[in-house]
Amino acid sequence: MTHATNIIETEGLTKRFGDRVVVSGLDLRVPRGTAFGFLGHNGAGKTTLMRMLLGLTAPSAGWMWIDGHRLPAERAVALARVGAIVEEPHFHSHLTGRENLRIVAAVRGAEAQTRIEPALARVGLSERAGERVKTYSQGMRQRLGVARCLLIDPQLLMLDEPMNGLDPAGILEFRGMVRELVAEGRTVFLSSHLLDEIEKTCDAAAIIDQGRLIAQGPLEALLASETADVEIGCRPPDRAFELLRRHPAVASTSAIPGGVRIRLSRRDGVASINAELVGAGIAVFRLEAVHETLEQRFLQITTRIGGQP
Amino acid sequence: MTVTIARQMIGAELLKLRRNRALLAFALLLGVATIALYFGFAAVEHASNPARYGPAGGAPHFERSVRIGGLFFGALAAILIGAEAGTADISSGVFRDLVATGRSRLALFAVRAPGAILLTLAVNGLGFVVGLACSFLLAGSLPTPGVGIVLESAGWIALSSAVIGMLAVGVGSASGSRAVTLTAVIGLETVATQLLVQATALGQARDALPNVALGQLNPFSSPYDNLTLSAALAVLVLLGWILVSAAIGAWRTAVRDA
Numbered sequence: 001m002t003h004a005t006n007i008i009e010t011e012g013l014t015k016r017f018g019d020r021v022v023v024s025g026l027d028l029r030v031p032r033g034t035a036f037g038f039l040g041h042n043g044a045g046k047t048t049l050m051r052m053l054l055g056l057t058a059p060s061a062g063w064m065w066i067d068g069h070r071l072p073a074e075r076a077v078a079l080a081r082v083g084a085i086v087e088e089p090h091f092h093s094h095l096t097g098r099e100n101l102r103i104v105a106a107v108r109g110a111e112a113q114t115r116i117e118p119a120l121a122r123v124g125l126s127e128r129a130g131e132r133v134k135t136y137s138q139g140m141r142q143r144l145g146v147a148r149c150l151l152i153d154p155q156l157l158m159l160d161e162p163m164n165g166l167d168p169a170g171i172l173e174f175r176g177m178v179r180e181l182v183a184e185g186r187t188v189f190l191s192s193h194l195l196d197e198i199e200k201t202c203d204a205a206a207i208i209d210q211g212r213l214i215a216q217g218p219l220e221a222l223l224a225s226e227t228a229d230v231e232i233g234c235r236p237p238d239r240a241f242e243l244l245r246r247h248p249a250v251a252s253t254s255a256i257p258g259g260v261r262i263r264l265s266r267r268d269g270v271a272s273i274n275a276e277l278v279g280a281g282i283a284v285f286r287l288e289a290v291h292e293t294l295e296q297r298f299l300q301i302t303t304r305i306g307g308q309p
Numbered sequence: 310m311t312v313t314i315a316r317q318m319i320g321a322e323l324l325k326l327r328r329n330r331a332l333l334a335f336a337l338l339l340g341v342a343t344i345a346l347y348f349g350f351a352a353v354e355h356a357s358n359p360a361r362y363g364p365a366g367g368a369p370h371f372e373r374s375v376r377i378g379g380l381f382f383g384a385l386a387a388i389l390i391g392a393e394a395g396t397a398d399i400s401s402g403v404f405r406d407l408v409a410t411g412r413s414r415l416a417l418f419a420v421r422a423p424g425a426i427l428l429t430l431a432v433n434g435l436g437f438v439v440g441l442a443c444s445f446l447l448a449g450s451l452p453t454p455g456v457g458i459v460l461e462s463a464g465w466i467a468l469s470s471a472v473i474g475m476l477a478v479g480v481g482s483a484s485g486s487r488a489v490t491l492t493a494v495i496g497l498e499t500v501a502t503q504l505l506v507q508a509t510a511l512g513q514a515r516d517a518l519p520n521v522a523l524g525q526l527n528p529f530s531s532p533y534d535n536l537t538l539s540a541a542l543a544v545l546v547l548l549g550w551i552l553v554s555a556a557i558g559a560w561r562t563a564v565r566d567a
Contacts, residue, residue, distance in 0.1 A: 054409040056567040079411025086409065090402025094329050103403070106321035107412045109314055148406065 007032045007156050007187045013062035015048050022048045024211040030189055035182045037198030037205035038191040039298055045211040046191040050160050054084050083149020084158040089141050093134035097125055097144050100133055105151050112151040119147040139170040159190040163197050175201045199294040209302040223297055233259040233286030240282045310416045322424025325397055332393050340386035340432040341439055344374050348443035366444045367451025372529045374440030375462045379469040383433040384498055391474040392490040394425035395481020405567040418562040422478045429474040430467055437466050461528035469523050472547050479554025483561040506533055522546035
């Protein structure tokens with residue numbers, strides 16, 4: 001993997017506040033053109049990483065690149081096509097939505113001025129753009145924050161906990177917007193502790209725990225279980241339980257309502273198990289591989305490392 | 310940073326300030342309404358007892374109105390606007406978003422002062438125009454100010470507004486707190502200056518106070534008549550204050566965690 005395939009790369013990135021290490025030796029790779037979830041408990045170091053990438057705080061050690069540009073040396077060019085919302089979008093509340101965009105567009109450059117109206121239209125705020133931001137709801141502020149990111153036709157959007165405070169309709173809308181942005185070839189890097197949302201929105205993810213990177217990669221790879229569990233719906237379940245307990249392809253068994261859950265010792269053993277159950281006169285009406293959710297995987301990994309659920 | 314972007318950023322700074330209704334109202338109250346009140350009060354006095362109180366306008370009242378604008382209430386308006394310009398981005402949280410654009414932090418600081426000074430000049434300029442108009446309209450039998458003194462006074466009001474506004478922008482950018490900035494700069498301009506000017510033990514060191522230097526440069530006699538310094542030294546003192554406040558504001562803006 002190189003700068004050509006990764007839009008964000010870090011090596012040994014570390015941030016200390018006094019004796020406390022908040023981010024420790026982080027080697028992160030964010031592939032281009034993906035929705036990338038950055039997962040971690042509250043206080044795991046997610047926001048600190050984003051703040052370092054955006055030049056809001058200096059790292060204590062390590063290296064980082066955005067779009068192949070070394071930070072902080074090439075900060076201006078690296079961030080020229082990066083839109084970001086850190087923690088929550090902030091605005092001058094006495095100004096209107098449109099005026100707030102004018103403030104940032106002035107800093108971004110002449111071309112950004114021409115993108116104000118399209119950006120407002122894109123996030124559905126054209127009609128309310130003339131109202132003061134202090135009258136906006138949380139969802140509208142979030143959308144205005146995204147509009148601010150779109151002033152520069154961003155290659156990369158970095159969104160910190162973007163679903164916080166949104167109602168279910170707002171979350172759905174936001175998810176759709178992220179997918180649209182990715183479909184346009186942009187990379188959306190979003191940090192969250194809402195695992196379900198990351199699973200529904202992202203293509204790849206990284207998991208950080210106590211400042212250390214625990215896992216990263218495509219979601220399918222992160223979710224791929226080291227073991228294969230299968231739930232079998234059958235009748236009578238107690239007979240099936242006894243039979244499967246002694247089966248060579250089964251590592252462990254547990255009873256579930258209306259059936260048995262098994263852990264396979266061989267992934268190719270399902271067909272023989274099914275045949276054996278049917279041969280023994282047991283009615284099998286469901287064979288279902290058990291997939292771990294990101295939440296289960298996250299808790300499994302972070303618990304293993306951190307020792308805390 | 311190109312000239313176009315600098316102009317846009319200064320325009321944005323001005324937009325932030327002039328759209329702040331409370332700030333503008335208080336600045337106009339201090340910079341304009343006090344001048345109008347001064348002449349209104351003098352007019353009422355004159356109307357009630359013409360034998361004891363002379364006409365409310367003319368050159369003498371013009372001189373007092375210029376001092377009010379340059380050293381007292383106009384200076385307070387400059388401090389109010391400068392403090393807002395220095396702290397608005399930080400207190401609203403927008404500073405973080407501006408830094409995240411990749412634009413140099415020094416550029417973000419550098420545009421605050423012109424924005425604040427432009428608005429201060431507009432407010433105190435309006436106060437000056439009101440004072441000038443009242444001086445002529447209410448002059449009665451008194452002589453009116455000449456063109457030379459009017460131009461010198463306008464220039465001095467502009468200088469005072471710019472210096473004090475810059476001082477507030479610098480302290481605001483350094484502290485990040487409007488309350489701290491207002492307390493520090495108003496404290497320096499009013500309480501500290503009055504106390505230090507009376508402290509004869511400090512000798513010539515008192516010449517380094519910004520109000521003493523400004524007073525020395527005003528077109529009329531200095532209000533601090535126990536202290537005299539040359540015009541060149543007064544200019545150096547003011548340049549020193551501008552440079553120091555700009556330096557601490559720029560440094561803190563550059564190193565502040567956003």
